[in-house]
Amino acid sequence: MPSTPLPAAIDNRPRTAVLLQWVGMGDLVWHVSYFRRVAETSRGGRVALIASPTVFARQLVGHEPWVQEIIDFDRHPRRHEGRQGRHRGVxxxxxxGVELRERRFDRIVLFTNHTNRSLVALGARIPERLGYGTTWLQRRLLSHGPWIRRYAGPAVGAYEDATMFAIAQGWCDAPIAPSLVVRPEALQRVKQRLQGLPQPMHALCIGSSEPYKQWGSDNFAALATAIASAGHGVLLIAGPAERDMAQAILQRVEPALRPRILAVTDGTVAETVAAMSLMKTCLGNDTGGVQIAAAVGTPTWVMLGSRPVLNHDPRTLHNLTARNLADIKPADVARIALAA
Known part of the structure; x- marks a missing residue:
């Protein structure tokens, strides 16, 4: 249970910032539950979140009570922005570090294996600097342990490292599955937009940050056709970069079924969170959308092919693996969705 905030005059807990190393929305989703636990041990039950703008932290978690402020760590802008981040390079x-120094934090919690983030904390003159300590140099720059050993198993390592770190620091005693809080105003907007789709609805996350993660338009079109043919609604959801792909998928579906399918590539991240909470299932590429869907409790299947698996939410998020991504067949995925 969250701790009760103490009156400011007697709250001796440290003024805390947490820093996220990774730059994807799914990466933030994986860490949120642990950030909440850090906040419980911090001044006012809140923390400042330092994260890349690419994770859309304000829309994903900015409304949650544990967030005091969000500080942009503008190091790796998205490719289409065509600019260099203001925090790039030495x-x-x-x-x-200078920007953080002005805020006078008592403690910074670095969810990272990267030594250079420890240099930022040192430059910010933050007295208590906690981090993974997976290298000797990082340990030299942090204020104290306990340290962890970097994860080297079969799953994606970011969540596993964060879990070991949180347990070592005493913020939890077991892994915590990610969860997100839906914004009520976003939920109302999404309900209005989706009211023409038949029930139940299934989300197809068609975007991908890298080509090797992309299942392909033909596969998604076949999957959408199978689900719509069963009388269910289909939501094709992605970002603006996938607008043409979404339209190409729709064109591959026979005209009689298209009213059961809606492509949304212009919604906000907050609206994506809300939409996923209304779905019967979510199926898609390894992208932020599937992590969001699982975090709001929607049964989710992610097409991975032969890659490290996602183990952060085994009850809700399921891995579809094969020797090659192309070996995962739309008919098999459709059977899973319709049987859920």
């Missing part, structure tokens, strides 16, 4: 790291 000078950018120094600039980040």
């Amino acid at each position: 000078l950018g790291l120094w600039r980040m």
Whole structure:
């Protein structure tokens, strides 16, 4: 249970910032439950979240009570922005440290294996610096342990490292599955937009950050056709970069079934969270959308092929693996969705 905030005059808990190393929305989703636990041990039950703008932290968690403020660590902008981040390179790291120094944090919690984030904390003159300590140099720059050993198993390592770190620090005693809180106003907007789709509805996450994660338009079109043919609604959901792909998928579906399918590539991240909470299932590429869907409790299947698996939410998020991504067949995925 969250701790009861103490009056400011007697709250001796440290003013805390947490820093997320990774730059994807799914990466933030994996860490949120542990950030909440850090907040319980911090001044006012809140923390400042330092994260890349690419994780859309304000839309994903900015409304939650444990978030005091969100500080952009603008190091790796998205490719289509065509610019260099203000915190890129050695000078950018120094600039980040100076910006944090002005806030006078008592403690920073670094969810990272990267030594350069420890340099930022040192430059910010934050007295208590906690981090993974998976290298000797990082340990030298942190204020104290306990340290962890970097994960080297069959799953994606980011969540596993965060879990070991949180347990070592005493913020939890077992892994915590990710969860997100839906914004009520976003939920109302999404309900209005989806009211024409038949029930139940299934989300297909068609976007991908890398080509090797992309299942393909033909596969998604076949999957959408199978689900719509059963009388169910289909939501094709992605970002603006996938607008043409979404339209190409729709064109591959026979005209009589298209009213049962809606493509949304212009919604906000907050609206994506809300939409996923209304779905019967979510199926898609390894992208932020499937992590969001699982975090709001929607049964989710992610097409991986032969890659490290996702173990952070075994009850809700399921891995579809094969020797090659192309070996995962739309008919098999459709049977899973319709039987759920």
